[in-house]
Amino acid sequence: MSNFADVLDTLVPLVGGMAVEKAKEEINKIAEDADDPTKQIVFTLMAEAVGELGESGLDIAEAEIKRLLNGRPADLDWASPRTASDAVALLQNAERSRKKKAKAAIEKAGKVFGAIGAVFFKAAVKGAF
Numbered sequence: 383m384s385n386f387a388d389v390l391d392t393l394v395p396l397v398g399g400m401a402v403e404k405a406k407e408e409i410n411k412i413a414e415d416a417d418d419p420t421k422q423i424v425f426t427l428m429a430e431a432v433g434e435l436g437e438s439g440l441d442i443a444e445a446e447i448k449r450l451l452n453g454r455p456a457d458l459d460w461a462s463p464r465t466a467s468d469a470v471a472l473l474q475n476a477e478r479s480r481k482k483k484a485k486a487a488i489e490k491a492g493k494v495f496g497a498i499g500a501v502f503f504k505a506a507v508k509g510a511f
Contacts, residue, residue, distance in 0.1 A: 420480045423469050424487035427461055434460040444488050450474045451481050 424447060431439030439460065446456040450473040458466035473484060 418483060420472060420476070420483040421487040421490075423465070423472050424484050425491055426465050427458070427469055428488075428491045430461045430465055440492065444492070447473065447484060447488060451476060451484055 427447060428440055428443045431443035433439070435442055442460070446458055447469070449456040450469060453474060458469060461469065472480070476484065
C-alpha cells in the first residue's frame with residue numbers, strides 16, 4: 383500500500399474508522415489494475431472528470447469513453463491535455479480485448495465511486511497509480 387493509506391488514516395477522526403477502511407479496500411481494488419494501460423486511462427479520465435465536474439463527472443466520463451470506444455470523437459475538455467491525448471490514442475481505435483477491459487474498468491470505477499464517494503475517488507485513483 384502506498385502513502386495514500388497514511389493520509390486516509392489521518393481522516394479517521396473526521397469520517398470514522400469504518401469509512402477509511404472501506405476506502406482503503408476500494409482503493410486496493412483499483413490498484414490491482416495499475417499495470418494495465420487501458421484500465422489506467424479509464425480510471426484517470428473518470429477521476430479527472432469527478433475532480434472537474436463533481437459527481438456528475440462520472441456519468442460524463444463514461445459517455446465520452448464509450449464514444450471513443452465506438453470510434454467517434456469525444457469532448458474531453460475537462461481532462462488534462464495529456465490524459466485526453468492518451469485516451470484518444472488508446473481507446474479510439476481499440477481492438478476488442480482493449481474495449482472489454484475499458485468497459486470493465488468503467489463498471490469497476492462506478493462501484494468504487496458508489497462505495498467511497500467523490501471525496502475519496504479522485505484520491506484513490508491518484509494513490510493507486
